[in-house]
Amino acid sequence: MEKSGFSKIDPGVRAVISGFTDKQKADHLIADRILVLQDAPLSNTMKKYAPSTPTPTPEK
Amino acid sequence: MSIALLAAPTIFAATPTPSPTDAGELQTIEKIKDMVASKVAQLNLVEKKGFLGQVTDVTNTQVKIKDTEGENKTIDIDELTAFNGDSSSDNFGISDVNKGDTLSFVGLYNKDTEHLLARFVSKAPALPVIFEGVISEKDAKNYTLTVINEKGEKKIIDIETSTKTTFIQRKMEWKNLDFQKLIRE
Numbered sequence: 145m146e147k148s149g150f151s152k153i154d155p156g157v158r159a160v161i162s163g164f165t166d167k168q169k170a171d172h173l174i175a176d177r178i179l180v181l182q183d184a185p186l187s188n189t190m191k192k193y194a195p196s197t198p199t200p201t202p203e204k
Numbered sequence: 205m206s207i208a209l210l211a212a213p214t215i216f217a218a219t220p221t222p223s224p225t226d227a228g229e230l231q232t233i234e235k236i237k238d239m240v241a242s243k244v245a246q247l248n249l250v251e252k253k254g255f256l257g258q259v260t261d262v263t264n265t266q267v268k269i270k271d272t273e274g275e276n277k278t279i280d281i282d283e284l285t286a287f288n289g290d291s292s293s294d295n296f297g298i299s300d301v302n303k304g305d306t307l308s309f310v311g312l313y314n315k316d317t318e319h320l321l322a323r324f325v326s327k328a329p330a331l332p333v334i335f336e337g338v339i340s341e342k343d344a345k346n347y348t349l350t351v352i353n354e355k356g357e358k359k360i361i362d363i364e365t366s367t368k369t370t371f372i373q374r375k376m377e378w379k380n381l382d383f384q385k386l387i388r389e
Contacts, residue, residue, distance in 0.1 A: 148369045150347060153339065159351060160336045161361050164329075173335060173359045175367045178349075180339075183374040190338040193352040 148180070156194040158184040253313035255279065255320060256328055259305045264298060267322075269307065272331055279309050279320045288326040296327065306331055335359050 153159075160179040166172035186194055255277050257269035267279045281298055289296025301307065306329070311322040337353035349361040 148371045150344075150363050150367075150369065152371070153342060153349065153369065155339045155342050155349075157339055158336070159339050159349075160334065161351060161359075162332055162334045163361070163367075164331075165333055166362065167330075169360075171358065171360055172362055173333060174362045174364060176332070178361070178363075178367060178369045180369065180371045182371055184372075186338055187354060189354055189356065190352070193340045193356075194338045195340065 153178070153180055156186075157182055158186055158190065249315050250312050251315070252311070253320060254308065254310040256308045256331065257306070258331065259301060259303050259307060262298070262301045262303065267298075267301060267307070267309075267325075269309075277320065278318070279311070279322050279325075281322055281325075285311075285322045286324050288324065290327050290329075301325075335361075 158181040160181065161173060161175050162177045163173045163175040166174055255269060255271055257271035257277060259267055260270050260276070261268040265281050267281060269277050269279065271277055285298075287296045287298070287300075289300070305327070308326045308328045309320055309322045310324045311320045313320045335351060335353060337351040337357075337359075339349050340352050340358075341350035343349070347363040349363065350358060351361055352358050
């Protein structure tokens with residue numbers, strides 16, 4: 145487990161977000177915690193929505 | 205000889221535990237046994253628990269809620285239940301509870317009746333939401349992410365300065381062992 149920031153989040157990966165629904169915008173979720181599951185495989189449905197080539201996270 | 209007898213310590217025989225022979229005594233013992241058994245059963249049946257949810261129905265003695273997992277819960281209110289409203293409402297009570305309110309309850313949960321006897325009731329600002337899906341877009345300008353879940357539902361995630369982000373990588377374990385380096389070589 146590694147703490148990180150917004151810049152290191154790449155599209156195309158699975159994530160679990162906990163937060164609160166925005167009262168003004170129903171489709172917006174104000175994130176409290178984001179858990180990025182870097183190596184977790186995507187389901188077939190999720191693969192449809194994922195960008196074709198996810199940008200790899202630069203290793204330290 | 206007489207001096208030796210006088211100096212010998214006095215020994216009392218141990219008093220045997222009296223066995224209850226009286227019918228009345230036996231009845232009292234049985235009563236106590238029953239009381240202890242019922243108290244033990246009650247203690248196992250009741251546990252401290254808390255619920256958070258949206259009010260679906262309310263009466264003077266009972267509140268029904270739907271919790272974060274969509275389950276219906278019944279909460280009993282009595283004269284000992286303490287209510288805590290927000291800063292705007294000082295005298296918050298059962299009469300102020302309306303359908304659709306988000307409330308948190310702490311109290312004694314009865315496993316048999318599946319009712320919670322509320323000891324504390326508080327107004328909760330909002331219910332937390334857990335959303336899992338794939339990150340489809342990233343807007344670095346507005347600090348938002350677009351996430352789509354298994355059902356195809358789309359949510360725009362607003363990142364705040366307080367948002368805590370954590371990465372979970374299986375590779376990390378290998379990294380520590382220098383396994384990646386080993387494969388490359």
